[in-house]
Amino acid sequence: MTKVRVLLGLAGVALVVGLWFALTAPADALQGEYSRIINIHVPTIWVAYVAFVVTSVGSLMWMWKKTPKWDRLAASSVEVGVLFTGISLLTGMIWGNAVWGTAWDWGDARLTTTAVMFFVYLGYLALRNSIDDPKVRAKRSAILGIIAVVQVPLTYFAVNLFRTLHQTQSIRPDGSTMPDEMIVAMMVNLGAFTLLYVALLVARIEVAVAEEAASARDTALAGDAVKPPKLDEVRDV
Numbered sequence: 001m002t003k004v005r006v007l008l009g010l011a012g013v014a015l016v017v018g019l020w021f022a023l024t025a026p027a028d029a030l031q032g033e034y035s036r037i038i039n040i041h042v043p044t045i046w047v048a049y050v051a052f053v054v055t056s057v058g059s060l061m062w063m064w065k066k067t068p069k070w071d072r073l074a075a076s077s078v079e080v081g082v083l084f085t086g087i088s089l090l091t092g093m094i095w096g097n098a099v100w101g102t103a104w105d106w107g108d109a110r111l112t113t114t115a116v117m118f119f120v121y122l123g124y125l126a127l128r129n130s131i132d133d134p135k136v137r138a139k140r141s142a143i144l145g146i147i148a149v150v151q152v153p154l155t156y157f158a159v160n161l162f163r164t165l166h167q168t169q170s171i172r173p174d175g176s177t178m179p180d181e182m183i184v185a186m187m188v189n190l191g192a193f194t195l196l197y198v199a200l201l202v203a204r205i206e207v208a209v210a211e212e213a214a215s216a217r218d219t220a221l222a223g224d225a226v227k228p229p230k231l232d233e234v235r236d237v
Contacts, residue, residue: 010195017188018188018191021185021188025039025185038095038186044091044193047196049155050081051077051084051201053149055073055074055145055148058074058077062138068134068212072208074141076205076208077201080197085121092114108164109158109166110158112158116151123144128141
């Protein structure tokens with residue numbers, strides 16, 4: 001737990017620094033103070049992408065090695081990824097309602113693909129909770145974790161593939177549409193949220209290890225309670 005406390009402490013400091021950058025960077029000329037939401041909205045969806053890619057890697061490694069640590073990594077990363085996807089969707093709705101005049105538009109490619117991705121990974125968690133056998137659960141989850149990751153590039157490039165409500169990327173190889181101060185603030189927050197992801201992932205893995213140990217003890221105790229009858233008892237009957 002010491003490692004988790006250190007990581008959470010570092011993440012907390014990084015988030016405070018990121019908040020300072022977010023509040024001191026200049027606001028967008030058109031969007032005003034609402035533009036500061038970018039310092040949460042973009043880093044959280046970035047973390048979600050990273051989390052789901054890590055899940056696919058963990059799933060692939062489980063299919064190869066069949067060791068529990070890879071299944072724990074995949075499952076723990078999904079939980080954190082779903083959390084940050086939800087935060088990104090919520091902040092996006094707040095931002096969209098203020099700037100676009102609507103919190104949601106199913107016709108927008110980025111919004112729709114992100115929502116689908118969110119519900120697919122919620123389905124991943126539901127799948128895990130519906131299967132008791134650890135090996136069957138790990139195998140079926142790994143298959144879904146490998147397939148579902150195709151949504152990450154689809155969601156990211158949706159703004160380029162389909163011209164809908166969302167604008168294209170603000171930072172591109174040919175330049176940026178944002179002032180340097182806003183870019184710096186966003187990047188600092190991106191680093192802070194990434195560190196938070198690592199801290200939460202490590203913490204969730206440790207919880208998973210403890211849960212597995214407790215489950216093994218309970219199974220052992222239940223087995224000890226069932227004892228075969230003695231031969232003399234059988235004869236008496």
